[in-house]
Every structure is written in structure tokens, then in C-alpha cells.
Amino acid sequence: MSTYFEDLEIGAVFELGSHTFGREEIIDFARKYDPQPFHLDEDAARQSLFGALCASGWHTGAVWLRHLMDFRKREADLMLFRGERPARYGPSPGFEKLRWLKPVLVGDTLTFTSRISGKIDSRSRPVLGLVLFENEAVNQNNEVVFSVVSKVFVERRIAYEA
Amino acid sequence: MSTYFEDLEIGAVFELGSHTFGREEIIDFARKYDPQPFHLDEDAARQSLFGALCASGWHTGAVWLRHLMDFRKREADLMLFRGERPARYGPSPGFEKLRWLKPVLVGDTLTFTSRISGKIDSRSRPVLGLVLFENEAVNQNNEVVFSVVSKVFVERRIAYEA
Numbered sequence: 001m002s003t004y005f006e007d008l009e010i011g012a013v014f015e016l017g018s019h020t021f022g023r024e025e026i027i028d029f030a031r032k033y034d035p036q037p038f039h040l041d042e043d044a045a046r047q048s049l050f051g052a053l054c055a056s057g058w059h060t061g062a063v064w065l066r067h068l069m070d071f072r073k074r075e076a077d078l079m080l081f082r083g084e085r086p087a088r089y090g091p092s093p094g095f096e097k098l099r100w101l102k103p104v105l106v107g108d109t110l111t112f113t114s115r116i117s118g119k120i121d122s123r124s125r126p127v128l129g130l131v132l133f134e135n136e137a138v139n140q141n142n143e144v145v146f147s148v149v150s151k152v153f154v155e156r157r158i159a160y161e162a
Numbered sequence: 163m164s165t166y167f168e169d170l171e172i173g174a175v176f177e178l179g180s181h182t183f184g185r186e187e188i189i190d191f192a193r194k195y196d197p198q199p200f201h202l203d204e205d206a207a208r209q210s211l212f213g214a215l216c217a218s219g220w221h222t223g224a225v226w227l228r229h230l231m232d233f234r235k236r237e238a239d240l241m242l243f244r245g246e247r248p249a250r251y252g253p254s255p256g257f258e259k260l261r262w263l264k265p266v267l268v269g270d271t272l273t274f275t276s277r278i279s280g281k282i283d284s285r286s287r288p289v290l291g292l293v294l295f296e297n298e299a300v301n302q303n304n305e306v307v308f309s310v311v312s313k314v315f316v317e318r319r320i321a322y323e324a
Contacts, residue, residue, distance in 0.1 A: 032224070032228070033225070033227055033228045034224075034227055034231055035228075035232075035235075036231060036252075049252070049253065057254070058220075058223065061223075062194070062195040062220050062224070063195070065195055065218075065220050066194070066195045066196065069196055069197055069198060070197075073197075090211070091211070093261075094261040094262070096258060096260070097256060097258065098258070099255075099256040100253070100254065100256070
């Protein structure tokens with residue numbers, strides 16, 4: 001599979017892998033970036049509307065991002081293995097519709113997918129195209145817990161062949 | 163100042179403080195969550211479109227979040243000091259328009275502000291109201307480098323007085 005703009009198909013779904021959220025990593029992230037009681041302390045969490053210790057929403061997003069980057073790296077390595085230069089990705093003009101639909105509790109296993117939902121030609125940058133992705137995380141009960149629409153400029157094959 | 167829904171005024175701007183991004187923390191965050199070469203390695207970054215080592219966009223967002231949480235904690239502590247119960251915040255129905263407008267380079271100092279841009283009554287939850295915030299980070303050259311619209315349910319005074 002190629003990762004150039006021309007070769008990305010709307011509707012394609014990529015499996016990005018899974019991650020089980022541990023107590024220590026939830027607390028570690030929260031201490032640094034989101035020190036709310038229900039992300040730090042089990043007793044406080046039990047008394048909160050979440051009912052149990054849960055990950056910062058920004059932590060869930062960070063773990064999704066890591067899975068996306070690892071997926072792109074695997075795709076790029078496959079192209080290098082075939083002797084092709086992988087397409088360059090970035091920058092991003094922004095993300096939309098960041099949603100935390102259910103709490104992510106200690107021990108929950110999230111599975112991440114990314115679906116190509118749109119492709120837009122770039123008038124100002126002829127060697128790039130803009131690709132939209134609908135990203136989701138579902139937990140072990142198949143409930144969607146997180147979603148975000150990401151956008152990234154992707155190199156066109158024409159840029160490689162020129 | 164009270165932090166209850168009724169007492170929040172559209173147009174109010176909150177100063178959340180500043181943070182200088184160090185080389186080590188940029189690399190540490192990138193190793194965990196966004197291992198792209200221009201977030202990890204100075205030589206690779208020089209050859210990238212950013213031209214120098216720069217923070218993961220998700221890292222910038224995480225640091226903004228931390229400043230927002232510390233600000234809310236200070237406001238809550240002030241209310242407790244006056245013998246009032248602080249308003250409960252959360253959950254969030256989502257964030258919109260996440261933007262990374264300029265790279266955040268090693269040594270850059272970002273200053274974070276949050277402006278109340280809207281208030282919406284909640285039909286389904288009469289003790290809460292939805293508050294919209296336009297959040298921004300500017301660097302030491304007064305360039306906006308990051309912005310996001312956040313939304314959070316905020317407790318009404320009526321819930322406290324009931």
C-alpha cells in the first residue's frame with residue numbers, strides 16, 4: 001500500500017491497535033497535566049460523577065496519537081522496504097469534534113481505528129492534499145469512548161515523481 | 163469572584179499563566195506520545211519544515227490544560243477561603259477548533275488565556291449550564307501559536323442554594 005495522497009481512498013479504515021490503561025500511567029499523566037481528583041485518587045473518584053478512577057481525556061487523546069504515529073511509521077517502513085520513499089505527512093491545519101463519550105477506567109482496553117472521511121485538493125500547495133480522518137476508540141464492551149476528526153496535509157505522488 | 167454558571171460573564175478573559183518549553187520535556191513527551199523526528203532530534207528537526215526541535219502539538223495542549231486546571235483550583239481555593247462551596251465543573255461535551263498555528267520551539271515561552279465566548283442553558287440538566295471558552299497561547303513574540311474552543315458543564319448557583 002502507498003501512503004501518497006492519490007492512493008488514499010475515502011472510506012478506508014485503518015486498525016491502529018489497542019492499549020490497556022493502567023492505574024500508574026493514569027495517575028502519572030494526571031499529575032503532570034490534568035490534576036483533577038478523579039484522575040488522581042481512587043477515593044475521590046468514587047465520590048465523583050465517574051464513580052471510579054479514570055484517565056484524563058487528554059491522556060486518552062495522547063495514547064490515540066501514539067498509536068496513529070506508530071501506524072504511520074509501520075506504513076512508511078513497508079514502503080522503504082520496497083525501495084519507495086514514503087509520503088511526507090504534515091502539518092495539520094487542526095482537529096475538530098474532540099469528544100469524550102464515556103470515562104476510560106483503570107483496566108479498560110481501548111482499540112483505535114482511523115477512517116478516511118474526506119480528501120481536499122490544496123489550491124495554495126499543489127504538491128499536497130488535505131486528508132480528513134474520523135478517529136475512534138472503543139472499549140472492551142465495544143462502546144465508543146473517544147473520537148476526533150483529524151486533518152493532515154499529505155504529499156502527492158507528483159511531488160515524489162517530479 | 164464566584165465560579166457558578168450565573169456569575170460567569172461572556173467576554174471575561176482569564177490569565178492562566180506562562181510556561182517556557184524546555185528541550186528535555188519536549189523530547190520526553192514526544193518519546194511517550196508523538197515520536198516524530200522533529201519532536202525528538204535536533205538534526206532531524208533542522209531538516210524538517212519546522213527548522214528546529216519543536217513540541218508535539220498535543221504536548222502544547224497538555225500544558226495549556228494544566229494551566230487551566232491550576233487556575234480553576236486557585237479560584238476554588240479562594241471560594242473555600244471565603245466559606246463558600248466552589249462550583250462543580252464537568253463533564254465536557256467536547257472541544258472544537260483545535261489549532262496549531264506556529265511551531266513551539268525549545269525556549270519559547272507561551273502565555274495562556276481563556277475567554278468566555280458563550281453560555282448555553284441545559285434543558286436536560288437544570289442544575290447545570292454549558293460554558294464555551296476560547297483558549298489561546300501566544301509566544302514571547304506575541305504570536306498566537308495554539309488555540310482551542312473548550313466546553314464544560316458548570317454548576318448553577320441554584321444547585322448550591324437548594
